[in-house]
Amino acid sequence: MFSRSCANFIDLVSENLEDIPPSPITLPRVMTAPGIINELDGDGSFDGDSDVHLNGNRPRKIIVANALPLHAHADAKNGGWCFSLDEDSLLVQMKDGFSPDTEVVYVGSLKVDIATSEQDEVAQKLMKEFNCMPTFLPLDLQKKFYHGFCKQQLWPLFHYSLPLSPDHGERFERSLWNAYVKANNIFADKVMEVINSDDDYVWIHDYHLMILPTFLRRRLYRVKLGFFLHSPFPSSEIYRSLPVRDEILRSLLNSDLIGFHTFDYARHFLACCSRMLGIDYECKRGYIGLEYFGRTVNIKILPVGVHMGRLQSVLNVPSTSMKVRQIQEQYKGKKLIVGVDDMDIFKGISLKFLAVEQLLQQNSDLRGEVVLVQILNPARSTGKDVLEAKRETYLTAKRINDTYGCPGYDPVVLIDHGVPLYEKIAYYAVSECCIVNAVRDGMNLVPYKYVVCRQGTPELDEAMGMKEGSPRTSMLVVSEFIGCSPSLSGAIRVNPWDIDAVADALNVAVTMSDVEKQMRHEKHYKYVSSHDVAYWARSFVQDLERACRDHYSKRCWGIGFGLSFKVVSLSPNFRKLSIDLVSSAYKRTNRRAIFLDYDGTIVPQASMIKSPSPEVISVLNNLCSDPKNTVFIVSGRGKSSLSEWFASCDMLGLAAEHGYFIRWNKSSEWVSSTLLADVEWKRMAEPVMQLYTERTDGSFIESKESALVWHHQDADPDFGTCQAKELLDHLENVLANEPVEVKRGQHIVEVKPQGISKGLVVEKLFSSMVSNGNPPDYVMCIGDDRSDEDMFESIMSASCSPLLPAVPEIFACTVGQKPSKAKYFLDDNVDVVKMLDGLATASSCQRPKNSGSNIQFSFEAVS
Numbered sequence: 001m002f003s004r005s006c007a008n009f010i011d012l013v014s015e016n017l018e019d020i021p022p023s024p025i026t027l028p029r030v031m032t033a034p035g036i037i038n039e040l041d042g043d044g045s046f047d048g049d050s051d052v053h054l055n056g057n058r059p060r061k062i063i064v065a066n067a068l069p070l071h072a073h074a075d076a077k078n079g080g081w082c083f084s085l086d087e088d089s090l091l092v093q094m095k096d097g098f099s100p101d102t103e104v105v106y107v108g109s110l111k112v113d114i115a116t117s118e119q120d121e122v123a124q125k126l127m128k129e130f131n132c133m134p135t136f137l138p139l140d141l142q143k144k145f146y147h148g149f150c151k152q153q154l155w156p157l158f159h160y161s162l163p164l165s166p167d168h169g170e171r172f173e174r175s176l177w178n179a180y181v182k183a184n185n186i187f188a189d190k191v192m193e194v195i196n197s198d199d200d201y202v203w204i205h206d207y208h209l210m211i212l213p214t215f216l217r218r219r220l221y222r223v224k225l226g227f228f229l230h231s232p233f234p235s236s237e238i239y240r241s242l243p244v245r246d247e248i249l250r251s252l253l254n255s256d257l258i259g260f261h262t263f264d265y266a267r268h269f270l271a272c273c274s275r276m277l278g279i280d281y282e283c284k285r286g287y288i289g290l291e292y293f294g295r296t297v298n299i300k301i302l303p304v305g306v307h308m309g310r311l312q313s314v315l316n317v318p319s320t321s322m323k324v325r326q327i328q329e330q331y332k333g334k335k336l337i338v339g340v341d342d343m344d345i346f347k348g349i350s351l352k353f354l355a356v357e358q359l360l361q362q363n364s365d366l367r368g369e370v371v372l373v374q375i376l377n378p379a380r381s382t383g384k385d386v387l388e389a390k391r392e393t394y395l396t397a398k399r400i401n402d403t404y405g406c407p408g409y410d411p412v413v414l415i416d417h418g419v420p421l422y423e424k425i426a427y428y429a430v431s432e433c434c435i436v437n438a439v440r441d442g443m444n445l446v447p448y449k450y451v452v453c454r455q456g457t458p459e460l461d462e463a464m465g466m467k468e469g470s471p472r473t474s475m476l477v478v479s480e481f482i483g484c485s486p487s488l489s490g491a492i493r494v495n496p497w498d499i500d501a502v503a504d505a506l507n508v509a510v511t512m513s514d515v516e517k518q519m520r521h522e523k524h525y526k527y528v529s530s531h532d533v534a535y536w537a538r539s540f541v542q543d544l545e546r547a548c549r550d551h552y553s554k555r556c557w558g559i560g561f562g563l564s565f566k567v568v569s570l571s572p573n574f575r576k577l578s579i580d581l582v583s584s585a586y587k588r589t590n591r592r593a594i595f596l597d598y599d600g601t602i603v604p605q606a607s608m609i610k611s612p613s614p615e616v617i618s619v620l621n622n623l624c625s626d627p628k629n630t631v632f633i634v635s636g637r638g639k640s641s642l643s644e645w646f647a648s649c650d651m652l653g654l655a656a657e658h659g660y661f662i663r664w665n666k667s668s669e670w671v672s673s674t675l676l677a678d679v680e681w682k683r684m685a686e687p688v689m690q691l692y693t694e695r696t697d698g699s700f701i702e703s704k705e706s707a708l709v710w711h712h713q714d715a716d717p718d719f720g721t722c723q724a725k726e727l728l729d730h731l732e733n734v735l736a737n738e739p740v741e742v743k744r745g746q747h748i749v750e751v752k753p754q755g756i757s758k759g760l761v762v763e764k765l766f767s768s769m770v771s772n773g774n775p776p777d778y779v780m781c782i783g784d785d786r787s788d789e790d791m792f793e794s795i796m797s798a799s800c801s802p803l804l805p806a807v808p809e810i811f812a813c814t815v816g817q818k819p820s821k822a823k824y825f826l827d828d829n830v831d832v833v834k835m836l837d838g839l840a841t842a843s844s845c846q847r848p849k850n851s852g853s854n855i856q857f858s859f860e861a862v863s
Contacts, residue, residue, distance in 0.1 A: 062201070064096075067087030072111060073337065081118070098541065107191050109142070206228070229260055230442050238480075249276060250566065261484075263486075293559075294819050300543050305532040324429055327427060348439045353374075354399060376416040475512060477519075554572065559817065594781075626840075633653070639656035639661045650667070658787060659673070659751075662764075689701050699723070712724055758791045
């Protein structure tokens with residue numbers, strides 16, 4: 001038997017993180033709010049509530065991403081480096097969503113290799129001129145981190161591609177994962193160089209930095225931390241194949257707010273948390289939250305938008321107007337369809353070409369009239385899959401052009417070179433239709449940009465020969481597997497794998513009436529213009545501020561090692577129950593009441609062996625041998641099981657089925673509650689439960705004398721939870737006029753008599769001791785689940801009774817560090833048994849012959 005503290009060391013070894021370099025800088029350890037400095041951290045450089053004051057109280061946002069929003073090139077004349085801000089970067093554009101007095105600091109890598117001797121100078125220059133803190137990763141580490149783990153393993157997996165064979169993707173490599181961990185740790189060090197923990201908010205972007213929240217939370221327990229995933233999050237069936245799945249999930253849960261583009265992505269993440277970590281979510285007043293060790297991790301669902309001002313400014317530049325005239329002249333009399341995609345295997349470019357081929361094959365009148373202009377952005381990753389996709393793209397385009405083209409006309413035009421933004425915008429503005437046919441994509445802003453460009457500006461209207469105020473039209477064909485699809489209700493949504501359906505959609509798009517195109521365009525433009533990048537950033541930051549409001553109202557503990565680290569955030573008065581504190585009170589008191597839950601408290605919850613160990617029996621007998629003690633097991637278990645398991649405990653009191661049956665000691669009879677003698681309601685409830693049992697594989701019914709319990713812990717987590725909600729509603733309707741209550745617990749739905757609870761039985765036992773002239777001066781109550789919270793509440797209420805000559809010493813203790821009505825906690829059942837054994841040893845009295853408790857319990861007397 002080992003405690004959780006031992007398990008933490010096992011976690012540390014399994015993480016294989018011993019080669020993570022310590023932080024190169026040391027920050028002053030200053031306590032800025034009540035808390036406990038983490039004694040488990042290795043070097044102690046960054047403990048829970050230390051901070052660095054750099055900029056007073058000016059609000060700041062620290063934006064952390066894989067790459068800084070900078071252009072960089074070597075200065076050939078003067079040597080050194082030249083840098084400029086990338087105005088097209090989302091990280092720059094999102095500043096419009098912040099208040100004007102907000103300072104923004106960027107942390108990320110540069111896209112160029114800087115020599116070690118130049119790094120300090122470059123870092124100072126970037127911080128001074130651009131508020132950018134560069135993370136310089138060694139070349140080998142950068143390759144393994146970005147091109148290795150990020151692009152070869154995470155990126156394909158998040159786009160639903162599994163490495164089924166060596167020729168189909170890269171298998172998991174531990175060395176690449178270690179590089180990912182090291183790189184994230186370096187990013188954390190750089191964040192710590194610029195952060196002021198009291199005022200700053202940290203916003204992390206995308207899958208490159210998914211474990212960064214853990215490294216930051218280790219250093220600053222109350223760091224205000226948001227994370228936004230810009231890629232899809234796969235279903236649990238895909239994600240569960242990742243060997244480091246739990247480490248990534250737990251790291252993300254160290255954030256305060258996690259953002260996703262669509263509900264589908266958020267739903268997949270929540271399902272993974274439920275299936276792999278056993279954490280369920282709740283919806284409260286429109287917000288989704290997961291309770292994680294006393295902290296509420298909020299979930300945000302909002303697609304990112306475009307920067308309207310940036311697009312409109314490029315629409316007005318002379319080079320755009322010139323390119324528009326050139327395109328109009330080149331494709332005069334043609335219906336232009338535009339596609340802009342990165343060159344990778346998930347953009348569905350070849351499928352798009354096949355749909356165009358099908359369109360021309362089935363509609364001879366469109367031959368010579370329809371042209372697809374496909375702009376290929378450079379591939380962001382390398383490998384044989386990218387080369388194969390590019391080869392297939394070219395071969396398919398050539399075949400279509402050879403079959404349906406003619407001199408001066410190619411149905412498919414490939415533009416495979418660097419295309420400046422103004423040129424792309426010119427194609428958007430001229431094209432009658434835009435198609436995005438990706439088989440899987442995080443968001444994809446191409447449709448949004450197309451809609452804005454089709455709206456035009458007065459300068460562009462003049463270049464295109466359009467009258468001012470003329471109707472605007474646009475037409476979108478979008479894959480249902482991209483993030484922007486749910487937002488574009490006027491688009492034609494397609495399954496990119498269904499070539500016929502995509503061809504039909506293109507036919508509808510190019511032949512649709514202008515009135516219909518205008519209505520769809522107006523609907524899209526209204527949404528895109530109001531949900532721009534500033535709206536997205538402002539909304540995320542507002543939710544992040546709301547999620548962090550109570551950071552300093554609770555006390556924090558850091559537990560776990562490596563990537564299993566998490567922060568427990570609980571009431572300021574909540575602390576671990578020490579054996580010294582409890583023994584001191586124990587020795588100076590004479591009438592002690594000890595109430596113990598069974599499952600999860602004195603025996604492990606997950607154990608297949610449900611009977612108590614010989615050690616537990618021995619400890620309980622030693623406690624009961626002291627005539628000053630009244631010891632009770634208060635459990636939801638049936639009386640037959642408890643009687644059998646504790647047959648050797650003569651003086652132990654038992655309360656079975658949450659107190660419906662009570663026995664003072666082995667020599668006394670079981671007494672049942674008078675609240676409900678008639679159990680005819682079972683005949684109504686059992687058939688309903690049986691129906692759900694037959695339909696839910698892994699579920700079963702537990703029949704007690706006073707209650708019926710439907711268990712679904714062995715069922716599929718999602719389906720079991722769904723069925724439990726339906727069963728609860730069904731039973732409440734069927735039993736509406738019966739004197740029973742239907743409740744949901746952890747993986748159960750229970751029907752039991754009204755008024756029966758662990759809290760009520762403790763009240764009655766308490767009252768019985770008082771009425772027999774033995775008011776307790778020492779009360780201990782230990783439990784681990786929701787039903788035990790009733791006991792804690794009852795004990796606190798009973799202790800204030802005017803019938804008591806003095807307020808007793810009270811120790812209400814929950815098992816596990818979690819939100820509770822108890823003031824104390826113990827880590828697990830091992831700690832519980834160890835503490836009880838310490839109390840038994842501390843007893844100065846031994847049980848004399850023929851002695852027994854002189855308190856006689858009468859259930860009826862206190863009902």
